[in-house]
Amino acid sequence: MLFNSLVFIAFAALFFLFWPLVKRRPRASWVYLVAFSFFFYGWWDWRFLSLILFSGIIDFIAAIGMAARPRRRTPWLLFSLAGNIGSLGLFKYGRFIWENLRAFLPALPVDPPVSDLFLILPVGISFYTFQSMSYTIDVYRGRLAPTRDPLKFFAYLSLFPQLVAGPIVRASDFLHQLDAPRDTDEPTRFRGLELILHGYFKKVVIADNLAPVVNAAFGAATPEASAGHWWLVMVAFAFQIYCDFSGYSDIARGLAKWMGYDFQRNFDHPYTSLSIREFWTRWHISLSSWFRDYVYIPLGGSRCGRVREAANLWVTMLVSGLWHGAAWHFVIWGALHAAFLSAEKLIGYPALLARSAPGRLLAFLIVAVQVLVAWVFFRASSLDQAIGIVRIMFSFSGPSPSSFGAGAIVLMAGMAMREWYLYLGGHPLFARPIVRTAMLALTFWAVLFLRGHGEQFIYFQF
Amino acid sequence: MMLIVLWGALVPPDIEYRRELERERFWLIKVFGDDRHDLVVTGDSRVYRGLSPDDIAATAPGRSVFNYGFSSGIFDEELLARAEARLAPAGTRELLIAISPHALTAKRNEHLAELLRTPREERLLKRGIPSLPLFFHRLSPQRFIDLLAGKDILNDTSNYREAYDARTGWVASSYLVEKGEEGTLRSYREMRAKFPVSPDRVAALRDRVAALRDRGVTVYFLYLPSSDRMRELEREWPGFDYAMVRRALESAGAVSLDDAVPPGLHSYDGSHLDERSARLLSRSLGAAIARKRSGE
Numbered sequence: 001m002l003f004n005s006l007v008f009i010a011f012a013a014l015f016f017l018f019w020p021l022v023k024r025r026p027r028a029s030w031v032y033l034v035a036f037s038f039f040f041y042g043w044w045d046w047r048f049l050s051l052i053l054f055s056g057i058i059d060f061i062a063a064i065g066m067a068a069r070p071r072r073r074t075p076w077l078l079f080s081l082a083g084n085i086g087s088l089g090l091f092k093y094g095r096f097i098w099e100n101l102r103a104f105l106p107a108l109p110v111d112p113p114v115s116d117l118f119l120i121l122p123v124g125i126s127f128y129t130f131q132s133m134s135y136t137i138d139v140y141r142g143r144l145a146p147t148r149d150p151l152k153f154f155a156y157l158s159l160f161p162q163l164v165a166g167p168i169v170r171a172s173d174f175l176h177q178l179d180a181p182r183d184t185d186e187p188t189r190f191r192g193l194e195l196i197l198h199g200y201f202k203k204v205v206i207a208d209n210l211a212p213v214v215n216a217a218f219g220a221a222t223p224e225a226s227a228g229h230w231w232l233v234m235v236a237f238a239f240q241i242y243c244d245f246s247g248y249s250d251i252a253r254g255l256a257k258w259m260g261y262d263f264q265r266n267f268d269h270p271y272t273s274l275s276i277r278e279f280w281t282r283w284h285i286s287l288s289s290w291f292r293d294y295v296y297i298p299l300g301g302s303r304c305g306r307v308r309e310a311a312n313l314w315v316t317m318l319v320s321g322l323w324h325g326a327a328w329h330f331v332i333w334g335a336l337h338a339a340f341l342s343a344e345k346l347i348g349y350p351a352l353l354a355r356s357a358p359g360r361l362l363a364f365l366i367v368a369v370q371v372l373v374a375w376v377f378f379r380a381s382s383l384d385q386a387i388g389i390v391r392i393m394f395s396f397s398g399p400s401p402s403s404f405g406a407g408a409i410v411l412m413a414g415m416a417m418r419e420w421y422l423y424l425g426g427h428p429l430f431a432r433p434i435v436r437t438a439m440l441a442l443t444f445w446a447v448l449f450l451r452g453h454g455e456q457f458i459y460f461q462f
Numbered sequence: 463m464m465l466i467v468l469w470g471a472l473v474p475p476d477i478e479y480r481r482e483l484e485r486e487r488f489w490l491i492k493v494f495g496d497d498r499h500d501l502v503v504t505g506d507s508r509v510y511r512g513l514s515p516d517d518i519a520a521t522a523p524g525r526s527v528f529n530y531g532f533s534s535g536i537f538d539e540e541l542l543a544r545a546e547a548r549l550a551p552a553g554t555r556e557l558l559i560a561i562s563p564h565a566l567t568a569k570r571n572e573h574l575a576e577l578l579r580t581p582r583e584e585r586l587l588k589r590g591i592p593s594l595p596l597f598f599h600r601l602s603p604q605r606f607i608d609l610l611a612g613k614d615i616l617n618d619t620s621n622y623r624e625a626y627d628a629r630t631g632w633v634a635s636s637y638l639v640e641k642g643e644e645g646t647l648r649s650y651r652e653m654r655a656k657f658p659v660s661p662d663r664v665a666a667l668r669d670r671v672a673a674l675r676d677r678g679v680t681v682y683f684l685y686l687p688s689s690d691r692m693r694e695l696e697r698e699w700p701g702f703d704y705a706m707v708r709r710a711l712e713s714a715g716a717v718s719l720d721d722a723v724p725p726g727l728h729s730y731d732g733s734h735l736d737e738r739s740a741r742l743l744s745r746s747l748g749a750a751i752a753r754k755r756s757g758e
Contacts, residue, residue: 007583209603221652407604445465451600 181260199250208452475599643732
């Protein structure tokens with residue numbers, strides 16, 4: 001079920017109605033969490049509950065096996081990785097792999113020889129498999145003691161606020177919280193409410209109102225031949241995906257706060273970045289840190305010479321691109337970011353530009369252009385479409401984008417100002433309780449009456 | 463809370479939102495409704511805009527008629543099965559299929575498929591409690607700016623006029639100022655280049671008609687009228703030979719109503735009939751059905 005649906009509101013209301021009765025009793029709370037989380041996930045398609053159970057059981061057993069025989073823990077790790085990557089490979093990448101095989105072996109049938117069930121992408125598979133793998137890898141590294149209680153493990157793995165679109169929660173950050181959730185005093189509840197309402201505002205007011213503009217542009221049979229139009233469309237998409245995804249993360253964090261748990265921040269004003277390197281410390285932090293800790297660093301990171309460091313970076317970013325979608329244009333998106341990061345490393349221009357205000361402005365613009373161009377490949381439905389759009393963008397010609405719409409421009413300008421305002425620390429006036437309450441009331445009004453049509457969360461498709 | 467109650471109660475929903483709700487409710491009732499009828503007409507957008515059930519019933523009395531047309535409707539197994547399912551179990555049991563080359567391509571029924579994916583809660587809300595989404599009416603940022611600028615957002619000032627009748631499944635359509643048919647012809651030329659008529663689709667339709675006949679359903683068909691230029695374009699649609707389609711359907715026991723198409727019909731965009739023409743055509747078809755039923 002979507003966060004922005006009445007059925008979820010009813011579900012959450014029911015959850016929090018009885019949560020205070022069980023939260024202080026660990027086992028009872030885990031049963032409660034697992035029951036509600038499985039219901040939440042099964043609402044979409046009950047058949048895929050078996051997949052999350054399968055993934056979870058493999059990793060639960062593997063972690064205990066590793067702890068029981070530390071000297072022979074490698075086969076357990078491989079067992080865990082095989083199970084998780086295998087299910088990702090089948091459900092998410094099966095058709096992609098098959099189609100690319102057919103490019104070399106055209107005699108192969110059009111559809112892969114598997115049941116149709118394996119060609120449906122289960123919602124959230126990329127998130128919970130990564131979350132589960134981080135658990136077993138941390139146990140393997142000796143950084144975490146495994147839990148011997150399957151209920152506790154599944155409460156961690158399937159917790160509904162972050163199950164289908166993150167943030168990817170590390171077991172080392174969360175397992176201990178399941179033993180004793182914090183008291184939800186009034187400031188915590190208020191902060192949770194702020195996160196939830198701001199999350200809904202970003203999703204249903206900003207993202208869902210920008211979506212039709214972006215969808216119309218990308219869905220047109222013949223793309224508009226105006227560079228100005230496409231730069232505006234890409235700014236709209238940049239805000240759409242940011243607000244869609246960070247909105248979901250905020251709602252997840254707010255719900256967790258109400259439960260008495262803490263999730264780490266997943267976005268930190270990424271569009272204020274002055275380098276691509278900085279961008280990746282602010283965008284989808286739980287995923288980028290996952291790739292850093294479990295792919296880049298194990299490959300050697302930056303500690304094995306410049307050539308190897310560059311190779312490690314490229315592998316990490318290409319895999320990150322592929323994580324987002326089983327299509328070559330996602331890989332190109334990852335490759336573009338790898339290229340930008342490599343250029344920064346090689347030339348070192350961000351540090352040079354940071355020394356002066358005009359330099360920082362230039363750095364901001366460079367990052368903006370890089371991110372927007374890369375987003376073209378992320379959003380396009382094919383490589384051809386992406387290349388065609390980028391060509392138009394850099395033609396710097398065509399009619400003026402007079403039909404773009406004042407509403408969309410107001411939304412984008414408003415979000416840009418809000419991001420910079422929050423990044424710069426805000427104003428003491430807005431920290432006063434009465435002002436915060438008034439702002440929340442206005443936010444609630446906007447969520448109800450200025451909402452867009454109601455689009456699925458973009459990251460559900462990953 | 464006061465702000466929300468006051469806004470919901472005192473600020474009326476703008477026309478765009480009301481039309482959107484009306485449109486969504488129309489399609490949900492068409493797909494998920496359980497009413498049954500004596501005569502169901504089915505096909506693509508030329509059907510749901512071009513055939514008025516009330517006007518058919520006016521000249522074919524004693525029948526309850528329903529329009530089961532969809533946007534880019536394709537005559538596949540699913541559409542025909544669902545159209546048949548809307549027929550009353552007893553009584554006259556008639557199905558009218560309106561042919562166009564597009565409806566005989568190998569494409570999927572995407573509009574119908576999308577509607578079938580509507581979440582349960584949305585169906586319940588929009589069909590069952592329409593007043594709730596009306597109270598919590600939303601306003602797009604553009605419309606909000608228009609409201610602040612003093613523009614009229616409550617009345618229909620659009621050029622394209624559509625009246626969605628959920629009871630009959632018909633959308634009466636017309637333009638205040640018509641834009642001509644060039645745009646439509648261009649898009650149909652593109653479609654024609656990409657999607658030929660599928661012989662398998664035609665054969666399957668023929669077989670389905672024969673099966674309907676065996677189950678006691680009388681099947682009528684016609685090639686829905688459009689503009690002369692559209693007809694000319696469709697004559698060159700790869701794989702489309704209406705004479706052959708007609709023979710196939712008649713061999714399966716379907717009855718042609720092509721002779722019942724009156725002269726003087728007008729399409730506002732080259733493809734779809736305007737309201738006046740839709741009513742004229744419908745009355746003529748109703749009379750023809752009544753004559754055929756009474757064994758002229």
